[in-house]
Amino acid sequence: MINLLKSRAYTYLHSRNLIVSSVTLAFWFIAYLIMVVFMESNGMKCSLLYGVWAYTEFYLCFIPVTVSTWYGNGIVNNFDKNIPFQTKDGSYHISSILFTLILNLAVTILTFIGAFIIYLIPNNVVTYVNSASEMTTLLWVLLLSSFCRCSFVIFITEFCGSRIWGSVIGLLGSSGILHSMNMSLETHLIHALGIHTSNFPLASMGNYFIFNDIIPIYDMDAKERIVTSILGNPVSLTVRMLIYIAVFIVLTIVVRKRKEIA
Amino acid sequence: MSEDYLLLTKDITKQYKNVLAVDHINLSLKKGEIYGLIGPNGAGKTTLLKMLAGLAAPTEGDYTVFGKSGKSTASLRDRIGVLIETPGLFSNLSAFQNMKVKALALGFNDDDYIRELIDYVGLSSAGKRPVKKYSLGMKQRLGIALSLVSHPDLLLLDEPINGLDPQGIIDIRNLIERLAKEQNITIILSSHILEELAKIATRYGVINSGRLIAEFTHEELVERCKNIVELSTDNTSGATTVLDGIGISDYKIMDQRTIHITDCAVDCGKIVLAMANAGIAVNGIETKRLPFEEYYLSLTEKDNKARKGDEK
Numbered sequence: 001m002i003n004l005l006k007s008r009a010y011t012y013l014h015s016r017n018l019i020v021s022s023v024t025l026a027f028w029f030i031a032y033l034i035m036v037v038f039m040e041s042n043g044m045k046c047s048l049l050y051g052v053w054a055y056t057e058f059y060l061c062f063i064p065v066t067v068s069t070w071y072g073n074g075i076v077n078n079f080d081k082n083i084p085f086q087t088k089d090g091s092y093h094i095s096s097i098l099f100t101l102i103l104n105l106a107v108t109i110l111t112f113i114g115a116f117i118i119y120l121i122p123n124n125v126v127t128y129v130n131s132a133s134e135m136t137t138l139l140w141v142l143l144l145s146s147f148c149r150c151s152f153v154i155f156i157t158e159f160c161g162s163r164i165w166g167s168v169i170g171l172l173g174s175s176g177i178l179h180s181m182n183m184s185l186e187t188h189l190i191h192a193l194g195i196h197t198s199n200f201p202l203a204s205m206g207n208y209f210i211f212n213d214i215i216p217i218y219d220m221d222a223k224e225r226i227v228t229s230i231l232g233n234p235v236s237l238t239v240r241m242l243i244y245i246a247v248f249i250v251l252t253i254v255v256r257k258r259k260e261i262a
Numbered sequence: 263m264s265e266d267y268l269l270l271t272k273d274i275t276k277q278y279k280n281v282l283a284v285d286h287i288n289l290s291l292k293k294g295e296i297y298g299l300i301g302p303n304g305a306g307k308t309t310l311l312k313m314l315a316g317l318a319a320p321t322e323g324d325y326t327v328f329g330k331s332g333k334s335t336a337s338l339r340d341r342i343g344v345l346i347e348t349p350g351l352f353s354n355l356s357a358f359q360n361m362k363v364k365a366l367a368l369g370f371n372d373d374d375y376i377r378e379l380i381d382y383v384g385l386s387s388a389g390k391r392p393v394k395k396y397s398l399g400m401k402q403r404l405g406i407a408l409s410l411v412s413h414p415d416l417l418l419l420d421e422p423i424n425g426l427d428p429q430g431i432i433d434i435r436n437l438i439e440r441l442a443k444e445q446n447i448t449i450i451l452s453s454h455i456l457e458e459l460a461k462i463a464t465r466y467g468v469i470n471s472g473r474l475i476a477e478f479t480h481e482e483l484v485e486r487c488k489n490i491v492e493l494s495t496d497n498t499s500g501a502t503t504v505l506d507g508i509g510i511s512d513y514k515i516m517d518q519r520t521i522h523i524t525d526c527a528v529d530c531g532k533i534v535l536a537m538a539n540a541g542i543a544v545n546g547i548e549t550k551r552l553p554f555e556e557y558y559l560s561l562t563e564k565d566n567k568a569r570k571g572d573e574k
Contacts, residue, residue: 007367011352014359078350082364082408084342085316092367 004095005102008073012103017069025107028058029114033121040124046225047128048119049138053215053227055115056142059107060149064170066107067153070100072163093256097154097249104150108143128226137234141214144241149174151248158252161259189247268293268416268448269314273323276309276472283309285472286323291450293415296442298463299452300558306472307452308347311420314450315344327416340368340412343447346420349405353394357385357404360393361411368412376411383407383437399430406437417441417449423458431458438462456558468561475565487552491523491530494546495537504540508532514560519545524552524560 012018032055035041046054075096083092119126130138152173157166214230214237269291276284284306291297301307312318314325324331328338351360361376380386383403388396393404402422409417419438423431439462441447453459459466466483468476478486495501498515505513505523510533512524523533530547537544 003369004367007363010359010366011355011363014355015352016354073352078348079352079363081317081346081350082344082405083339083367084344085339 001091001095001098004092005099008095008099011073012070012099015073017066017073021066021107024062025059025110025114029118032114033118036118036125037121037123044125044225045127046125047130047227048126049130049134049230050215050225050227051119051126052112052115052135052138053142055118056108056111056146059111060142060146060174061171063104063146063149064153064167064174067100067104067150068157068163068166068170070103071096071154071157072166075158075161090253090256094253097252100154101147101150104146105143108146112139112142127224128228130228134229138214138230141230141234141237141241144238144245148241148244151245151252155248155252155255158255267291267326269325269327269450271314271323271325274310274313274320274325275322276306276313276318277321282472284313284320287469287472287474289467289474291416291448293448294442294446295465296438296449296451296463298456298459298466299450299469300454300456300459300466301452301469302454302562305454305469307454307469308420309472310469311344311418311450311452312346315342315346315418317344317346340370341415343409343412343414343417345402345405345409345418345422349401349408351393351401351404351408354392356390356392357388357396357407358390360404361408364408365411370412379407379410382410384433397430399426399433402426402430402434403437406434406441410441415448417447419449419451421452421454423453423455435462456554460554468558470562470565471569473565476561483554483557486524487554487557489549490552490556491528491533492546492548492550493521493523493533493544494519495521495542495544497542500540500542501537504536504542505533507540508536512560514556514563522552522556524557 036051073096075093080092149170153166153170156169156173157163160166160169214232215227267290269289271287271289273286273288274284275282275286287306287310289297289310299307299310309318313320314327328341330338352363355363357380358373358376361379362373365371365376377386380388383406385400385403385407388400393401396404406419406422409419422438423434426434435458438449438451442449442462451459451463456466460480460483463480465479466477467474493501496519498518498521501521502513502515505511505521510523510528514522514524516522530549534544534547
């Protein structure tokens with residue numbers, strides 16, 4: 001597995017994907033830095049918690065594009081046919097999932113670092129600094145949220161066998177657009193598992209809402225976005241998101257296995 | 263006995279819903295052989311090679327590679343080189359980078375050997391050009407180089423000359439011959455062009471509708487194609503009745519005036535006499551070499567007829 005991950009890392013380091021992703025994230029960082037430090041967010045005051053959440057939003061929106069590329073590399077182009085005995089252990093495909101999750105972890109952490117650099121440079125924007133435990137909870141939920149989107153896009157890319165569809169459906173699924181459909185699919189899935197009555201908050205299983213619901217809905221005309229604590233129970237959020245991630249990773253493996261048999 | 267063989271299949275079968283792609287094939291391959299797998303499009307060649315490469319699971323039967331079968335074959339990943347259909351390549355990477363990706367995946371990290379291989383398949387002049395700018399022949403050569411990256415003992419090449427121009431075909435053929443001679447690699451090579459396979463293969467298997475219908479060595483092929491009798495007559499239907507009457511059944515009507523008799527042991531005098539007795543004019547009769555392609559077609563046609571007979 002280590003060899004396969006090394007191979008994938010080599011491919012990524014020599015691909016244009018790395019350049020495109022790095023340049024885009026660098027632009028986002030610089031633009032945000034200018035906006036916060038030099039333009040003082042056009043007078044909009046916020047708490048540190050809100051600032052980090054808002055900065056991370058960009059990467060979370062960017063996930064469908066990056067993840068479908070990371071995951072699709074080496075599968076869509078049939079490179080897997082160059083590696084014998086795929087039906088025996090499927091290690092090449094498992095390495096694809098692992099590699100994507102590792103990259104997601106790395107980029108999410110980089111995003112957090114970027115956010116802290118921007119907001120900890122002396123500025124007149126952050127007027128409330130949240131406690132360390134509140135910030136840690138936020139980072140944890142955001143991290144899991146990125147993995148939720150990541151696993152969803154991995155599944156869609158595998159299911160469609162296409163990076164483009166992975167990106168497009170991933171974008172729709174990660175945003176609020178497919179909320180009703182997501183909810184319907186989740187309900188059917190849970191119903192199919194034999195659970196006919198539940199108090200489980202199905203709608204919030206949609207990853208878009210996990211991400212958004214942790215921050216209180218704010219007034220667009222408000223001059224300040226001082227969020228002192230995140231909404232929701234972190235333990236419950238964690239459990240729900242871990243289920244979400246596991247379901248889509250398992251579904252991806254099942255779909256891949258079906259393709260191998262065919 | 264099975265230790266003598268590098269590859270053995272036992273009733274290997276692949277069923278796709280309503281299609282029986284590979285039907286109980288028993289194949290055995292010794293070290294150093296170049297085995298030519300010949301069959302029409304859709305005969306099951308690619309599916310068979312995919313199963314042998316562990317890229318598709320048999321629905322029935324099993325196979326043994328290097329004496330190992332079942333799950334243990336995954337440990338032999340680096341001993342088998344595959345080129346199934348077209349090679350899977352990263353189009354924005356160069357030949358070296360594509361090779362490096364495969365080498366790293368299989369646990370090899372010898373840049374000099376990769377450069378040697380690129381040189382060996384004649385791609386060193388391509389330099390750092392991305393693969394998307396390669397011709398089809400160059401991509402096929404890179405595909406073969408990729409399959410060699412782990413120093414394999416067995417090479418599975420699926421129609422490596424498909425779609426190539428004459429020069430490309432010659433290049434690939436020479437490359438395969440060199441691999442077998444210089445590196446003593448055992449090769450299974452599929453094609454639907456027997457004439458091309460006959461230039462390199464040492465043994466052949468003819469596959470039709472998923473079944474292995476004939477196997478023969480190169481010497482046997484040459485012997486079987488050595489002689490055919492070409493009979494010219496204006497009355498081919500009458501002539502075939504006469505041939506059936508004197509016990510000759512291995513013939514083929516080529517056109518309205520020509521019949522090819524593939525039974526090498528026939529007596530031309532006896533045929534002429536029988537034709538004369540039946541009042542059929544013989545315009546000419548001569549012994550010729552049977553083209554390999556025609557021999558292969560006669561085998562598949564005979565199998566198709568037998569199948570139709572069975573279905574009835």
